[in-house]
Amino acid sequence: MNLSYFIAARYFRSKAKKNFITVLSRISMIGVAVGTMALVVVLSVFNGLEDLIKGLYASFDADLKVMPALGKSFPVDEDFLSSIKRLDGVAILTEVIEDNALVRYGDHQVVATVKGVSDNFLDQNRFENGQLVGEMSLGEPDKPQAILGRGLSYFLLMDLDDEFELMQVFYPREPRAGSIDPSSMYNRELIRPSGIFSVEKQYDDEYLIVPLDFAASLLDYGNRRSALEIMVLDGFSIQAVKREVRELLGPDFTVKDSDEQHASLLMTIRLEKLFVFLTLTFILAVASFNIFFSLSMLAIEKKKDIAVLISMGGTRRFIRSIFLKEGAIIAFSGALVGLILGFLICWVQDRFGLVSLGITSSVVDAYPVKMQWTDFFYTSLSVIVITMLASYRPARIAAKVNTTQHL
Structure with missing residues (x-):
């Protein structure tokens, strides 16, 4: 066994009468353990929330979304659509017309x-991760039906059981010169509500899903579309299909995957995770001051032992290594305990969902967690760096002991 490590371990496991230094060392170890555990748990919760949000959006959004680079719509024809459908990996191509309109109910x-x-x-299981009420149907060409978000249904006080009340949808159009008829200033269509979905608050509060022909008539789009949504075949890479679509359509179109469609939201979550990591790491650094103080006091208490070691041929570097390893033992013991406790807490939460979100209408009942090896790695790396910084100064002080004064 390495001699410096052996001496450091003896200091750490000393069974002599407990004194303030020993208590402070144990407190240091507990502080590192708690900080490490908190880092692992909080980072895992952020991972779980990110995956949950991705899953909720993915249940409503397509794998790829094609939009015009300029403007809000573009013309399509059968040849244009067929050229995309023939690409390898394209399973389903959905035409989309999307715009804001006034909806009235009662x-x-x-x-x-x-x-x-x-x-x-509706053949793509778009609402599989959400909640559904009523019938998920867009009706027939002569009897169109609409599916709306739960928040939108609250605003309109929607009653799906009322067969006589229809939704009125209004969309402004360019007024005709010389016309004084107010009805010439907007399009108006009637549609029956058939179902209510709940996926994510943004969608729940805003979206009204209607048949394509109904939207084209109401919004005066004709053969123009605001987007094309592509579902990728199982076994094909989404990024590979994305590159093929981009090469086919050229610079006039943008092609976004599910993450790019919500880049700002996902970036916000990752930034929050980064700042939480930095904050907890700072708290861990504060807790490591106990290591600094305990090693400094240990160096003072063990001056006679240090003088004996130096007189027996021990070098200053050897003395420094004893105290560096003493700090490493304290920190790594706490870090190991913290990593194990953090892993166990996350595993129990993932398996049994002990900590509830406290929201009765939530898609998930408990806080989601997802453990990633990178979180464990960076947490361990933070502990190593903080430990070395906290232990270096006391180790230098110990190495400067005057031998003649303490023998």
């Missing part, structure tokens, strides 16, 4: 995002 009205979709939209 005496209530609200501005909503009307999303017209082709018939294959």
Whole structure:
């Protein structure tokens, strides 16, 4: 066994009468353990929240979304659509018309995002991670039906069981010169609500899903579309299909995957995770001051032992290594305990969901967690760096002991 490590371990495991230095060393170890455990747990919760949000959005969004680089719509024809469908990996191509319109139901009205979709939209399990009420159907061409978000249904006081009340949807159009008829200033269509979905608050409060032909008639889009949504075949890389679509369509179109469609939200979560990591690391650094003080006091208490070691041939470097390793033992013992406790807490939460979100209508009942090896690695790396910084000064002080004064 390495001699410096042996001496450091003897100091740490000393069974002599407990004194303030020993108590401070144990407190240091507990502080490092608690800080490490908190880092692992909090980072795992952020990972779980990110995955949850991705899953919720993925249940509503397509794998890829094609939009015009300029403007809000573009013309399509059968040849254009067929060229995309023929690409390897393209499973389903959904045409989309999306714009804001005024929705009225009874005496209530609200501005909503009307999303017209082709018939294959509901064949893609778009709402599998959400909650559904009523019938998930867009009706027939002569009897169109709409599916709306739960928040939107609250604003309109929607009653799906009322077969006689229809939604009125209004969209402004360019007024005709010389016309004094107010009805010439907007399009108006009637549609029956068939179902209510709940996926994510942004969608729940804004979206009204309607048939593509209904949206084209209401919004005067004709053969123009605001977006195309692509579902990728299982076994194909989304990024590979994305590159193929970009090469086919050229610079006039943008192609975004699910993460890019919500880049700002995901970036916010990752920035929050980074700042939480830095904050808890700072707290861990504060806790490591106990290591600094305990090693400094240990160096003072062991001056006679140090003088004996030096007189027996021990070098200053050897003395420094004893105290550096003493600090490493304190910190690594605490870090190991913290990593194990953090892992166990996350595993129990993931398996049994002990800590509830406290929201009865939430898609998930308990806080989601997801452990990643990178979190364990960076947490361990932080402990190593902090330990070396906290131990270096006391180790230098110990190495400067005057031998003649303490023998």
